[in-house]
Amino acid sequence: MDDIVKQALAKWPNVPHCTGWLLLDRRGNWRMRDEAAQAAGTPGEPIRHTALLGFINRNYEADDAGQWFFQNGPQRVYVELGYTPFVVRLATDHANGTLALTDQASLGFEPAAVYLDDEGGILFTDRSTPARVAVLHDHDLDLFSEHADLASDGQSGEFRWRDGVALKLESVRKSEVERRFGFVASPAARAAGASADH
Template sequence: MRHNARMDDIVKQAMAKWPQVPACYGWLGLDARGRWYLRDEATQAAGPFPQSRGALITHEKLIAFIHRNYEPDEAGQWFFQNGPQRVFVELESAPLVWRVEDDFSVVAHTGRSATVRECVLDESGRLYLACDLETGQTLSADSEKWAAAPHSQPALPKSGRPPSFGIVHSLDILQAAQAVELGLWTPQELRQAELPARYGYVLSPLARHLGQTQACTTP
């Protein structure tokens, strides 16, 4: 099985050694500014993310570790591969948060540079970008399945990589507006509720998991 080329070797080794470790749901959240939150049982019981956020992660090495081992499965559920265990991520807005540089280049909150393919504006004025991430990345087997699966989005680029969708960081809206004014990006208007299906991501893997579990146990 192939994985994200940035994934730590120790993580790959743990996955090979313990391939049947159950996945974890609801314990990690990503907000619209690219910040990570740990969500214990009490936090989860208090409500869904982001209404009940949890503890903000500030440890720089832990954040970097999460970033290197963060990718989607075949259903568009994004997860952090923590050793042999997948920790699925609850999303406030989108799986990635884009920072816009002075030259209008784009970098994900994970540190990976990207090339803009599409620009989207929702009904609340939030701006999103669908991008091709930097080259030199190897798709995991699940990401390859995602790329081959039918979605309502435009065709994939020749690289075969699925587009990476994210929201523009609120601190960079003025810079993004300049890119639009200069004609570098042309926003298309879509409702926020349409975005997960169109761009193939799941906001709440926990809710999806619970729904599937209930469906399986209903007589």
């Protein structure tokens, strides 16, 4: 977290949280969702400002309930997720020919496990505690398939990550991903549900 954000939190600790205004889409794009986008249920406009993207990525965290947020100074802006809290790109390092995964902030992502959902999506978890879960960008499915062996059942197999390192390909239902990996895809819907209960 940036020092300026920590200072703002210390100065204004009780600023109300914000939901619905920021989305991480299925391809790792941050999108600003104004009132019209929220009302229409559309993803909103992509954020293109490089410095703002860096600020969001450096101050992106999860709370104890598994809701991901961007700490914008003293205000916590909860993030709507297109699928998972992270989106990764798969590429070949041309210097040594090995595969590399990077997340939406262009940071390395070292996979510990790989999953195939029932809609053809590929998910990775990493070695952090708790493990981060990321969906593979759909533009990288061909490269993934070049390094994967799918069993005849279409739901298992292995992914050749490094020479001598193969990760077992496990199946998961897309509808169970959020619960299984402990995150909240829509803090806005959760907040609305909590308000309706009171």
